[in-house]
Amino acid sequence: MSVSADAGVPRFLERYQRFEKKYEGDPKGLLRGLMPFLQTASHLDPEQEIAACLEKKDWERLNNLFFQLTRVSLLPGAPTGYDHSGRFLAMLDLAACEGPGAVARYLSPELGLAKNGLAMYLHGMNLLLCLLYCKGKKAIYDVRKVLDDAERFTQTKRPLWERAVVQFLICLYEDRPAGMRTAMKEVCAGYEQMTLPRYKKMQCLNAYGLVILAREFAPEEVFQELRFGEGKNFSLGFLEWRLEKGELTPALYLPYPEPAGAANLMVTAEPGPERVAQLKLGDKRYSPRDQTTWYEDDKRMAEELLSKLSV
Secondary structure: OOOOHHHHHHHHHHHHHHHHHOOOOOHHHHHHHHHHHHOOOOOOOHHHHHHHHHHHOOHHHHHHHHHHHHHHHOOOOOOOOOOHHHHHHHHHHHHHHOOHHHHHHHOOHHHOOOOOOOHHHHHHHHHHHHHHHOOOOOOOOOHHHHHHHHHHHHOOOOOHHHHHHHHHHHHHHOOOHHHHHHHHHHHHHHHOOOOOOHHHHHOOHHHHHHHHHHHHHOOHHHHOOOOOOOEOOEOHHHHHHHHHHOOOOOOOOOOOOOOOOHHHHHHHOOOOOOOEEOOOOOOOOOOHHHHOOOEEOHHHHHHHHHHHOOO
């Protein structure tokens, strides 16, 4: 049982009932509005839940919690303002709690390389796409350019965590275990310095995602050279459990209570696939550059998700 259920559910239901009232007589509008609503309203306290799972060493429950938080973060309805690069960190989280297969289902090769987003997101997403669709295969992207651009990013003065995540992926693509070991230490150390909600800083979910990706894409002899240290935000116990499980289909940590039960179907439905489009193309109010910029097409993604629900 969740430790915060008794405290969190009444507050959530009170807020949900106010939200539901806005969509009286519009069931489809209610479902569409539910996507961004769930990203700002929760019926559980992640900080308490993570602490409880760590104390009990209940790794399955911890992974279910990560799964639920990650799936909520991937719901369409709150556009990032970027193209698919805006989902880079969520893809690391998805790899951590479900596996690389889930990442590949979310990111199709037809998306192409990312061009619109923050530098770390762009380099990270493009390296991830190269791992998925070029490493050990006939390359469909300009891998050398992606690697060189990412390497230049790691020489900048961006935060340590950002540079370390990108460096890990570079070394993973190039099968450099020593570089991956160094980068992982810096990922966890740099994560502590980031400005994040406290519950996110309790466990560096991105770091677990990087290890799961390494397990998938590094040759066995390279992966065996990796060593990971216990840390305040990195549990070797959870990592060992997770590595034993391979691809996972987790369960919800704490299902949503009625009358918000449709949220359970929404969160457990297969997320994505990611869609991008030139959303401002042909709109003379925007500059030629803005018109040709690619953005996440969250409206199309929302409609596709709604079509999967049986409510």
